[in-house]
Amino acid sequence: MTKLKTRFAPSPSGLLHLGNVRTALFNALLARRSQGIFLLRIEDTDQERSAEEYVEALMEDLRWLGLGWQEGPEVEGEVGPYRQSQREPIYRAYFQRLEAEELAYPCFCSPEDLERVRKRQLAAGQAPRYPGTCARLAPEEVERKLAAGLKPTLRFRVPLLATVEFEDLVRGPQRFATGDIGDFIIRRADGSPAFFFSNALDDALMGVTHVLRGEDHLTNTPRQILLLQALGLPVPRYGHIAMIVGNDGAPLSKRHGSRSVRELRETGYLPEALCNYLARLGHHYEDTDFLDLDALAAKFDLNRLGRAPARFDLQQLHHWQREALAHQDLDTFGQWLAPVVAQQVPADKYQEFVEAVRPNVVLPEDARHWATVLFGEELVLKEPVLPVIQEAGPTFFTQALVAVDSCGTDFKALTTQLKQTTGAKGKSLFLPLRAALTGELDGPELARLLPLLGTGRLRQRLQNCMHPERSLTTY
Known part of the structure; x- marks a missing residue:
């Protein structure tokens, strides 16, 4: 029986925020519940936007949260490398195969050409999609354009008059007509693989069985299924989780109080608090008690993932922060506060101070306030x-x-x-x-x-x- 394997595949172009950390958490919980494998893959094919500092930061954040991976960077495994920037020979071989089987073709349309087509389609009330301009170029024409120094993209040839169907782990049956998709780019003009291609190919080659990701990827899924079917590769089971929104229903942003995991950690939030909050943000637990990761995993159920947007509530995060603090012994609590208040509080009164303020502290800054009140x-x-x-x-x-x-x-x-x-x-x-x-x-x-x-x-x-x-x- 194939072992369940999930993955988290971030692009290292910035610090991890609550949305992508919740995605990592859900995948880690699903794997842990089934004694499966949680894989980390770094999707760094966009070299202009990717930075090593963000790779290091995201791995530090995941480890701080307790979300260790069983395959991936620094752990490795049998299906690496786990950085897409190191997998170029693999991608090149599959590009060549698709071209040889006439399942993909070079496209010389410029961004300006494509934008003009897009505007015409929108003006006519049509959904924008590639019209197939380069789909039937004669080999001689292709060679002439290449000789002229034009750098083509590579497009996947989408089958006509077909239907892509799959059972979404969260949203149930899904059905997409290929006529609404259009031939899509799988290799950029600079030779780097597009997301549709490298993401799907690596999932298949790395043996990923279950993919939980944001609902914004739902329309990507039929394209990726078509690719994997064309290559005769296994297709994972996909589940598209609801997005996180603020109280106004807009996508979560800094104006709603959203911060990076690093910022939250530096502010003093505990990893157990974040995990308990995020595990319940778009997923229903009958148990309202504070749970460790093993218990969160044991009670994680795909059938309890909601389809409606999940609303971020800072007060709920503070509730779980209080719960996490209540589960710390007094010494640990005192050590947590020490970097912020130790210099203000006389050493001989530190233990009494910690005991006194504990019920009124959510974050270290709260303790700093009481230290100033008492000893200022x-x-x-x-x-x-x-x-x-x-x-x-x-x-x-x-x-x-x-x-x-x-x-x-x-x-x-x-x-x-x-x-x-x-x-x-x-x-x-x-x-x-x-x-x-x-x-x-x-x-x-x-x-x-x-x-x-x-x-x-x-x-x-x-x-x-x-x-x-x-x-x-x-x-």
Whole structure:
């Protein structure tokens, strides 16, 4: 029985973003679920746009996410090389075969010629497709054009009056008339293979059995099936997953909060959070618990892949970030925060700080904020807290100072005494206290924050709230 094999085949022309990482994740989960093979292939035939730095970056991103590959660069295997730029002799042999069998022909039409035809077809209400201008050039005419120095593309000869049918793993039965396709380019004028050709050929030669890719490739699939059938090569099973969109329904972009995986990693998102979020973006899991990769793979089901566009929701990503953080032990959590806050937090208070802020941290920047609040020399009071402080009045803060002198940083004793001396309780007690000490109206438990602030800072901040006639914007 043939072992299931999926693949991820990026072009190294930029950093990986959420859309292509989700494609990699789905293919990796499908392979892992079936104890199959996840293959990585670098599609770098466009040398002008491809860069080695992006190859290194994408491999680093995949490994960071836990999406290791069983075949591909640096791992290798029996069907390499796994960079298309190193497979030129293979492509050349198949080009020659297609030409010898008259399944492909040279095309001398210039881009300007093709654009004029395209405009005429659109004006006539027709779908743009190549009209076959060079399909029947006599051999002598071909030789004359070559001798004149013209550089032709190579077009695949699409069968007339045929139908391409296949069962899409996501979208069900698909049917395409070849008359709507037109002969398409498989080799560019510079001799490099076109995507249609190299992508399909490599899938077949590398034994890929299942291809999950974006729905924008759906119309490419009949062309690639025709190619592989003409060459007598195996055709993978294709599934076209829904695109990711923003809240406005437009394709996901930076204005929706989309960033590269590298940017997300540098911001502090955890790989487990991204995997849990992306696995559910266009794929339904009955289990809403936080899952590791093995569990995500075990419950991955092609029948649960949706056809409707998947909407990116930053709040959902933050939910899974919180879940991922909750599954870390305290030491790991502290090490994760250390590069951002270790210099601000006194070493002897670091463990207490980590325990105090943990429930209120989604990203390291959140911890930096609390480190500044607790250990900064100047506290910034924002507009929302000023009315709370002013409403509490000077007497409240005078009594709070007395309570600090009596109880120090013992939160329970301090608030009990303050309640007795002021009559304040509930929000009227706790909200002005929090506002005065932290400049915020919510946050970590005050009982944990008071020992971190120390009696010196407690006194200073309470004293600054005793004079409402002074500006409370900053101090």
